[in-house]
Amino acid sequence: MKILMVAIPNHHFFQWVNQLKGAGFDVYWFDVTDGGPKSEKIEWVKQIKGWKLKCDFPLRHALKKHLPKMYRAIQKYNENSVEKAFKATYEAIEPDIVHCFEMQLSGLPILSIMEQNKTPFVYSSWGSDLFYFRELGLTNHKVQTFLKRIDYLITDCKRDHGIAVKNGFSNNYLGVFPGNGGLKLDIAQNEAAHKREIILIKGYDDGVGKASVVLNALGLLPKSVLENKQIVVYSADKTIEKQITDSKFLSDLNITVFSRYAFVENKKLLGMMGKAMVHIGNSLSDGMPNALLEAMGMGAFPIQSNPGHVTEEVIADGKNGLLIRDALNANEIAEHIKRAINNEELRKSTQSQNIDFIQKQYGRNHLKPKIVELYQNIKRTFH
Incomplete structure (x- = not known):
C-alpha cells in the first residue's frame, strides 16, 4: 500500500511517520514547503523535495541576502506552485491514501488537486488548526469546502471533532491521537x-x-x-x-x-x-x-x-x-x-x-499497532 504524506518539516510529523516503519507500507512525504535537505529522522521514507525551484541559478543566495526585492520579483517566475508540484507527485505515485497534517499549511494548498480524484483523503488537525481558524485568516466557506473533501479525520482532542462536525464534516472519524503518534518517556x-x-x-x-x-x-x-x-x-x-x-x-x-x-x-x-x-x-x-x-x-x-x-x-x-x-x-x-x-x-x-x-x-508502544491498523482499515474500506 502506498501512502502519500503531505506536511511541513516538523518533529511531531516525523515521529508520527516513524510509527509506520517496518509495517510494510510504501510511505512517501511531499514536503509542502520544500524547506531544507532530506530529513535523516525519516531516512526510510521516500521524500519528495527539490520541487520548488525551476532554476537554481548562480549567486541566488547572495541575491536573496543583498537584493531581496529583486530576488522576490525573480522568484515569482522561478518557483513552481504547490498545486503543480503536488499534481505531478500524485500522478507519478498513484497513492492508495493521501494524508495531510494541518489544514492551512498542508491541506488547503493541495485541495484543488484532491477535488479532482477519489483517493481516500485523511486529515490530522493540529493545535489551533480548527479551533482558531477564523483568527488564522480562514473563512467558514474555505474550511467547510476543505472538510467536505475529507474522508477520514484524526484530531488531537475531542473538542476539534465537534468543531469539524459543526462545519459540515460527516464522514469517518478515526479518533483522538497525539500529533506525534505517542510519547516515549523514560x-x-x-x-x-x-x-x-x-x-x-x-x-x-x-x-x-x-x-x-x-x-x-x-x-x-x-x-x-x-x-x-x-x-x-x-x-x-x-x-x-x-x-x-x-x-x-x-x-x-x-x-x-x-x-x-x-x-x-x-x-x-x-x-x-x-x-x-x-x-x-x-x-x-x-x-x-x-x-x-x-x-x-x-x-x-x-x-x-x-x-x-x-x-x-x-x-x-x-x-x-x-x-x-x-x-x-x-x-x-x-x-x-x-x-x-x-x-x-x-x-x-x-x-x-x-x-x-x-x-x-x-504511550508510543501502546498506540503503534492502532496507528498501523488505522491505515490498513482505510485500504480495506475503499478497496
Whole structure:
C-alpha cells in the first residue's frame, strides 16, 4: 500500500511517520514547503523535495541576502506552485491514501488537486488548526469546502471533532491521537515529589502563547514562595527574554532561559520535566499540548490554560492539576502557582496517577499497532 504524506518539516510529523516503519507500507512525504535537505529522522521514507525551484541559478543566495526585492520579483517566475508540484507527485505515485497534517499549511494548498480524484483523503488537525481558524485568516466557506473533501479525520482532542462536525464534516472519524503518534518517556528519570525544585514554564509569547502573563504572575508572588526554586523557561520568544532582562524582580531569581530559536534536545527537556515540581503552559488557543502530556507523564504537576475546554479532557481541576480559566489573568495564575508549590501532598498524590494515565492513553508502544491498523482499515474500506 502506498501512502502519500503531505506536511511541513516538523518533529511531531516525523515521529508520527516513524510509527509506520517496518509495517510494510510504501510511505512517501511531499514536503509542502520544500524547506531544507532530506530529513535523516525519516531516512526510510521516500521524500519528495527539490520541487520548488525551476532554476537554481548562480549567486541566488547572495541575491536573496543583498537584493531581496529583486530576488522576490525573480522568484515569482522561478518557483513552481504547490498545486503543480503536488499534481505531478500524485500522478507519478498513484497513492492508495493521501494524508495531510494541518489544514492551512498542508491541506488547503493541495485541495484543488484532491477535488479532482477519489483517493481516500485523511486529515490530522493540529493545535489551533480548527479551533482558531477564523483568527488564522480562514473563512467558514474555505474550511467547510476543505472538510467536505475529507474522508477520514484524526484530531488531537475531542473538542476539534465537534468543531469539524459543526462545519459540515460527516464522514469517518478515526479518533483522538497525539500529533506525534505517542510519547516515549523514560519514567526512570522521574524524581520523587519532595526532591523537585524546578518551576518549568513554556515560553511561547507569540500572540497565542501567553508566557508573559505567567512571568507577570511570578512578580505577584512573595519572594519566599520562590526561594530555593529554579525557574526554567524553555522555547522562549525574544519578548520573554527581554521581559526577564528588563525586570529586576525576575532577574534576581534563579532563572534559566532556553530560546525558542536554539535547539534543545527533547531528551533534555524530558529530563527537566522529570525534575520539575510544576509545569506551566498558558495560551489563548491550542489543541491538546504535547508538552502538557509529556510533563504529566514525567510527573510534573500541570498548571495549564484551557482554551475551548480541551485541557479538561486530561486534567480534573484541583485533582490532578490546575486549570487556568483566564489566560490573561496574572492574579489567577499566581494563585495557582502558590497553591501548587505550597501543597506538596497534592503534587505527591497526583504524580503516579498522572504518569500511569499518560502511559496507558498516550504511550508510543501502546498506540503503534492502532496507528498501523488505522491505515490498513482505510485500504480495506475503499478497496
